[in-house]
Amino acid sequence: MDRIINIVQQNYLSSFRRKSDELLIEMEKYALEHNVPILNWQSAEFLEQLVIIKSPRRVLEVGTAIGYSAIRIARNLRAKSVLHTIEKSADNLNLAKEFISKSGLVTKIKLLEGEALNIMPQLKKKYDLIFLDADKEDYKRLFDYSLVLLRRGGLLVVDNLLWHGYAASSRVPKQYKESTRSIREFNVLFMNQPNLKATILPVGDGLGIGVKK
Numbered sequence: 001m002d003r004i005i006n007i008v009q010q011n012y013l014s015s016f017r018r019k020s021d022e023l024l025i026e027m028e029k030y031a032l033e034h035n036v037p038i039l040n041w042q043s044a045e046f047l048e049q050l051v052i053i054k055s056p057r058r059v060l061e062v063g064t065a066i067g068y069s070a071i072r073i074a075r076n077l078r079a080k081s082v083l084h085t086i087e088k089s090a091d092n093l094n095l096a097k098e099f100i101s102k103s104g105l106v107t108k109i110k111l112l113e114g115e116a117l118n119i120m121p122q123l124k125k126k127y128d129l130i131f132l133d134a135d136k137e138d139y140k141r142l143f144d145y146s147l148v149l150l151r152r153g154g155l156l157v158v159d160n161l162l163w164h165g166y167a168a169s170s171r172v173p174k175q176y177k178e179s180t181r182s183i184r185e186f187n188v189l190f191m192n193q194p195n196l197k198a199t200i201l202p203v204g205d206g207l208g209i210g211v212k213k
């Protein structure tokens with residue numbers, strides 16, 4: 001199960017997909033060949049739009065992987081804005097460093113290396129936008145830390161809330177059972193958090209958007 005939107009609509013919308021440049025194509029190819037989950041094109045375009053609309057001064061990403069979404073976010077930041085992005089996998093960190101260096105955005109993107117559950121409680125300054133794209137089992141705790149780190153009026157964006165369609169399905173393969181349970185519990189929490197005006201949109205794999213009250 002991997003299609004949230006009807007295939008005809010999906011194909012139609014794909015015809016308007018923005019063309020990736022050489023670096024993004026290289027990263028998309030790498031991710032595909034090495035099974036690295038990166039933002040799907042519609043979520044990536046939507047996130048870029050949010051960055052442009054919100055014009056955030058400080059952005060935090062949780063889950064850098066190879067730096068694909070980080071580069072797409074950072075390219076749309078204003079001159080003095082910064083992106084902090086947290087990654088715990090040493091292999092992904094090495095790749096992210098390589099790609100970020102190629103992107104020419106080393107001064108805009110700061111990699112925070114390690115476990116987000118340890119790093120986030122140590123961060124002091126608030127963020128205008130936080131993008132959560134990490135292990136689904138960690139979402140609830142990462143959400144708590146995000147709420148503390150998000151300034152009032154700030155935007156919280158969370159990926160995979162439809163979880164390949166399994167969140168809404170009664171048939172969930174064994175290997176997805178645990179993560180699906182985490183996503184379902186997270187969605188209830190996310191939609192009922194009193195400090196957040198939240199919605200879940202059928203963009204990509206399901207994007208949660210919350211504005212801190």
Ligand SMILES: C[S@@+](CC[C@H](N)C(=O)[O-])C[C@H]1O[C@@H](n2cnc3c(N)ncnc32)[C@H](O)[C@@H]1O
Pocket residue numbers: 037038039062063064065066067068069070086087088089092114115116117133134135138
């Ligand atoms: C879905 S990928 C991120 C994709 C990336 N945002 C993109 O679209 O290009 C998730 C990444 O988060 C990292 N990760 C997962 N849980 C984490 C945690 N608790 N702390 C730090 N990194 C984490 C994983 O190692 C993996 O590289």
